[in-house]
Amino acid sequence: MRAARRDGLARPVRRFGALACLAACVVALAGCAPSSGATGDTVTVAGSTTVMPIAEMAAERFQELTGDRVLVSGLGSSAGIEAVMNGTADIATSSRGLTAAEEATGELVTTVIARDGIAVIVNAGNPVGNLTVGQLRAVYAGDVTNWSELGGPDLPILVVNRDEASGTREAFKSIVMDGARFDASAAVLPGTGQVRDVVSRTPGAIGYISIGFVDSAFTTSKVKALSIDGVEPTEANVASGVYPVSRSLYLFTKGEPSGEAKAYIDEVLSPDMAQTIRDAGYIPASESEGGDAS
Numbered sequence: 097m098r099a100a101r102r103d104g105l106a107r108p109v110r111r112f113g114a115l116a117c118l119a120a121c122v123v124a125l126a127g128c129a130p131s132s133g134a135t136g137d138t139v140t141v142a143g144s145t146t147v148m149p150i151a152e153m154a155a156e157r158f159q160e161l162t163g164d165r166v167l168v169s170g171l172g173s174s175a176g177i178e179a180v181m182n183g184t185a186d187i188a189t190s191s192r193g194l195t196a197a198e199e200a201t202g203e204l205v206t207t208v209i210a211r212d213g214i215a216v217i218v219n220a221g222n223p224v225g226n227l228t229v230g231q232l233r234a235v236y237a238g239d240v241t242n243w244s245e246l247g248g249p250d251l252p253i254l255v256v257n258r259d260e261a262s263g264t265r266e267a268f269k270s271i272v273m274d275g276a277r278f279d280a281s282a283a284v285l286p287g288t289g290q291v292r293d294v295v296s297r298t299p300g301a302i303g304y305i306s307i308g309f310v311d312s313a314f315t316t317s318k319v320k321a322l323s324i325d326g327v328e329p330t331e332a333n334v335a336s337g338v339y340p341v342s343r344s345l346y347l348f349t350k351g352e353p354s355g356e357a358k359a360y361i362d363e364v365l366s367p368d369m370a371q372t373i374r375d376a377g378y379i380p381a382s383e384s385e386g387g388d389a390s
Contacts, residue, residue, distance in 0.1 A: 137163075137164045137165060137356060138164065138165045138166070138167065138356075139155075139158075139164065139165070139166045139167070139186050139187065139356050139357055139360045140166075140167045140179075140184070140185040140186045140187070141155065141166060141167065141168045141169070141185065141186065141187045141188075141189060141360070142168075142169045142170075142171050142175065142176040142179045142180075142184075142185040142187075142188060142189070143169075143170070143171060143172065143173050143175065143176020143177065143179075143185075143188040143189035143190050143263075144170065144172065144173045144176060144189045144190050144191040144263050144264075144345070145170040145172065145262075145287050145288050145289075146191040146212065146263065146264055146288060146306045146308075146309075146345065147189035147190065147191055147209075147210075147345050147346075148168065148170040148189065149308070149376045150189075150209065150210065150345070150364065150369075150372075150373055150376060150378065151168045151189050151364075152168050153369070153372050153376065154166075154360065154363050154364045154369055154372075155168050155360075157363060157368070157369065157372075158359070158360050158363045161363070162356075162359065164356050164359075166360065170287070171261070172259070172261030172262050172263065172286070173188070173189070173190040173191050173192050173261070173262065173263025173264075173266070174260070174261045174262075174263070174266075175261050176188035176189055176190060176348075177190060177194070177198060177204070177348055180204070180348055180349060180350050181198075181201070181203065181204070181350060183350070186349065186353075186356075186357040187347050187348070187349055187353070187357055187360065187361065188346075188347065188348040188349075189345075189346070189347060190263050190345070190346045190347075190348060191212065191262075191263035191264050191267060191306070191343065191345055191346075192263035192264075192266040192267050192270075192343065192346075193206075193344070193346065194206065194348070203350050203351065204348045204349070204350060205348065205349050205350075205351060205352055205353065206346055206347075206348060207346065207347040207348070207349075207361055207364075207365070208344050208345070208346055208381045209345050209346065209347055209364050209365065209373075209380075209381055210344070210345040210373050210378040210379060210380055210381055211334055211335060211342060211343075211344055211345070211378065211379040211380075211381065212306050212307065212308065212334065212342065212343060212344075212345050212377075212378050212379070213306070213307040213329045213330075213331075213333070213334035213339050213341060213342040214264060214267060214268055214271070214304050214305070214306065214307070214329075214341045214342065214343065215304065215305055215306065215307040215309075215310050215321040215322075215329040215341075216232060216302065216303075216304050216321065216322045216324060216329075216341065217291075217292065217295050217302070217303050217304065217305060217310065217319040217320065217321050217322070218295065218301065218302050218319065218320050218322060219295060219296065219297075219298060219299045219300070219301055219319065219320070220296070220318040220319060220320050221299060222243070222248060222249075222299065222300075222320060223248055223249070224243060224246055224247060224248040224322065225320075225322060225323060226322060226323040226324070226325075226326060227246065227322055227323075227324060228324070228325050229271075229272055229324060229325055229340055229341075231246060232272055232324065233272050233273055233274060233276055235253060235255060235302060236255060236257070236268075236272065236273065236276075236278055236279060236282070237273070237276045237277060237278065237279055238255070238279030238280075238281065238282075240253065241253055243300060251299060251300045252300050253300055253301075253302060254283065254298055254300045254301040254302070255279055255281075255282035255283065255301075255302060256282065256283045256285060256291050256294055256295060256301055256302065256303035257278055257279075257282040257283065257284050257285070257303075258284065258285060258286075258291065258304075259284050259285065259286050261286075262286075264288070264304065264305070264306065267343040268304050268341070271340070271341050271342075271343070272341060285303075288305045288306060288309050289309075291303040291304070291305050292305055292309060292315075292317070292319055293315075293317065295319050296315075296317035296318060296319050297317070304341075306377070306378075307321065307329045307330075307331070307334065307377055308376050308377025308378055309377070310329070310377075324339070324340050324341055325340055327339050327340065329341070331374075331377065331378075331379055334379055335379040335383060344381070345378065347361055347364065349361075365381075365382075370382065370383070
C-alpha cells in the first residue's frame with residue numbers, strides 16, 4: 097500500500113494543523129456565508145481528516161487550473177457536515193454516511209468519491225497477526241483486556257479510540273461493534289496521526305486508521321496492520337469488497353452544487369484525479385466493487 101501523504105501543499109492551499117486553529121478558521125469564515133455555489137471565487141472544504149489528503153490534492157490541482165482559492169480544513173466528519181448545514185463551508189468531506197437525522201433534513205446532496213479500508217493497527221513488535229471481527233469487538237467493548245487471550249504475549253491491551261466527531265469512529269462502530277458499547281476506559285484521540293503515533297510507541301496498543309495512513313513516507317515510526325477474519329487490509333481486498341472493515345468516502349453539499357463548488361467536485365471525480373486517489377491509498381469510486389458502506 098502506498099500513502100502519498102504531504103505535510104504541506106503547493107501555494108496557495110491553506111492547511112490548518114491544530115484542531116483549535118481549524119475550528120477558529122471555520123468560525124472566522126462564518127461571515128462569508130458560502131452556499132453550494134461558492135461565492136467570491138473561494139471554495140471552503142471542511143471535514144474528515146481521512147479525506148483531507150484527497151481534498152488537498154484536488155484543491156492544488158483546482159487552483160492551478162482555475163486560479164480560484166480553496167480552503168481545506170480537517171475538523172472531523174461531523175463538524176464538516178455541520179459547517180455545510182449552517183453555511184460556513186461549501187463542501188463537507190466525510191468518512192461516514194449521513195445519520196438518520198442528517199438525512200431527514202432533505203438538504204444534503206451526497207457524492208461518493210472513493211472506497212477506503214479501516215486498518216486495525218498494533219505496535220510493530222506485536223506478534224498477533226489476525227483477529228476476527230468478534231474478537232475485535234470484544235477488545236473495543238473491554239471484554240478482552242490482555243493479548244494473551246488472543247494468542248499473544250501476557251501484555252495488557254491499550255485500546256485507542258477516536259473521538260465522537262470522527263467519521264472513522266462511526267464507520268468502525270457500525271461495522272464492528274454490532275450494537276455493543278465502546279469501552280469507556282479507552283484512550284480517545286482526535287486524529288488519525290495521533291492514533292498512529294501512540295500505537296507505534298506503545299507495545300500493547302491497538303487502534304484503527306485508514307489503510308492509506310498505515311505506511312507513511314513522512315514518519316519513521318512503524319505500525320502493523322492486522323488481518324481481519326483472515327483477510328489482509330490491502331487496496332485490492334477493499335476494492336473487491338472482501339475486506340470486512342471498509343467504507344465509502346463522501347462529499348456533501350447543501351443542495352445541488354453549483355459554480356466553483358461543482359467545478360471542484362468535478363475535479364475530485366475526474367479521471368486525472370483517479371491516479372492521485374490511488375496513490376494516496378484509496379480506491380476511486382468508479383473502480384470499487386464493494387458498494388456503499390454508509
